[in-house]
Amino acid sequence: MPELPEVETTRRGIAPALLHRSCTGAIVRNPRLRHPVPDDLDATIRGLELGSVERRAKYMVLRFATGSLLIHLGMSGSLRIVPATTEPDKHDHLDILFGDTALRLRDPRRFGLVLWQDGPAPHPLLAGLGIEPLNDDFDGPWLHRAGRDRKTPSKLFLMDGHQVVGIGNIYASESLFRAGIDPATPIGELGPRRCTRLVACIRETLQDALAAGGSTLRDFVSSDGAPGYFQQQYFVYGRAGEPCRKCATPIRKRIMGQRATFFCPRCQR
Known part of the structure; x- marks a missing residue:
């Protein structure tokens, strides 16, 4: 999607x-x-x-x-x-x-x-939609407050549209890799510094995807008929068994919230 x-x-x-x-x-x-x-x-x-x-x-x-x-x-x-x-x-x-x-x-x-x-x-x-991740009010302190005391895995929190909007499976996986956070880590266990780092990586990932015209997902093309190319930059998504682009450890796959989740067991803690 x-x-x-x-x-x-x-x-x-x-x-x-x-x-x-x-x-x-x-x-x-x-x-x-x-x-x-x-x-x-x-x-x-x-x-x-x-x-x-x-x-x-x-x-x-x-x-x-x-x-x-x-x-x-x-x-x-x-x-x-x-x-x-x-x-x-x-x-x-x-x-x-x-x-x-x-x-x-x-x-x-x-x-x-x-x-x-x-x-x-x-x-x-x-109605009831969450914060926009590219808006200025989405920052480290906001994420730390919103996630405090929650046991929800970080990836599922990012994909919850009542919390943060527009971050689906691909960009949640890629953002968490860039931030060095295991997708299963409860959002409430992230301190202020890691929250600030994660917000920066989410913004960076989304901006990189925008610069690449998005990802080609099934039939997706932009308004001029051109496909997106961000999929060529994936660090983890869809790369189970392939070497991590940073440490060469094989990328792993697990199911979270009925969705495939990809991560590097060495780079993400």
């Missing part, structure tokens, strides 16, 4: 082409996504100017004067900017039109969603 860097890469790709343009409608070819696309989407957004293109966790938020359009890419979705006259492919389920330009949603597995929220209030799906 696309994680924060993939969604942010997409946001940065589509925003320049669409900001402050008037929406000329929507073409819904298949409304049967994870949640049905609203029947009145075309009438709702037609004539509205797009004020901003934002990201909250792994959701894209297109804000208009009367409300916002919430988009999630699911497991295999992508958003691309194409000429409005471009013939759709089989899995191109939705176009948001801006004159001669279309924002096209392609979603082979149909696990994505496109929902409308009236007014300035955030959509209920965004």
